[in-house]
Amino acid sequence: MTMPIDKRDHIIKKAVELFAEKGFEGSSIRDLAAKADVNVAMVNYYFGSKEKLFEALVEKRALFMSQLIENVITNKSLLPIEQLDRIIEGYIIRFLADPQYHRVLQQELLITQREQMHEKIIELIAKNAFEIIQIIKRGIKSKVFNKVDPELVFASILGTISQVLMSRSLCLKIMNKPKDYDPYSDKQFHQRLTKHIQDMVHSHLLK
Numbered sequence: 001m002t003m004p005i006d007k008r009d010h011i012i013k014k015a016v017e018l019f020a021e022k023g024f025e026g027s028s029i030r031d032l033a034a035k036a037d038v039n040v041a042m043v044n045y046y047f048g049s050k051e052k053l054f055e056a057l058v059e060k061r062a063l064f065m066s067q068l069i070e071n072v073i074t075n076k077s078l079l080p081i082e083q084l085d086r087i088i089e090g091y092i093i094r095f096l097a098d099p100q101y102h103r104v105l106q107q108e109l110l111i112t113q114r115e116q117m118h119e120k121i122i123e124l125i126a127k128n129a130f131e132i133i134q135i136i137k138r139g140i141k142s143k144v145f146n147k148v149d150p151e152l153v154f155a156s157i158l159g160t161i162s163q164v165l166m167s168r169s170l171c172l173k174i175m176n177k178p179k180d181y182d183p184y185s186d187k188q189f190h191q192r193l194t195k196h197i198q199d200m201v202h203s204h205l206l207k
Helices: 007-022 029-036 040-047 050-074 080-097 099-109 115-141 150-166 168-175 187-205
Strands: none
Touching (some): 007 029, 007 040, 029 040, 029 050, 050 115, 150 187
């Protein structure tokens, strides 16, 4: 027995595909309705506007990471470095599972238009960033970690993942891989990237 399709989630999924193809600016609600095989009224019913749809798209993915981070933080058996390891692994699994979304998000945030929408999106992302930064600060306070710049440690983690995701062609060139190789679906590459970032963080943070 097949599960019924959640129309709201289906529209969000198709929105990512459409924005990746045509960009946010080049896509219309009518385009999206056609892509998702629903009527325009249904898109408007769930989201009201293209901007609100984009916000819902980001919120859905930020919520997943928020729940993962909360689970890690509330697990008192984990050391601070183990908490970071779990979060790094979660980010890589989540981001590499949907590289299109990450590229769409980064491209949109580079544009100076739609300031109000961008502020709401950044607030959603920043909530998770703040929690991770607090883990680092607690590690410094308890003298488990070196005295480092917590905000830039987070930026280094996210920046490394982002660079891998932003250009598949550059990724293949650097790693000397053939054009038909897909690093985002390769579990060995997931492990390689995870270990690299964890090793980098361990080296920087641990005494």
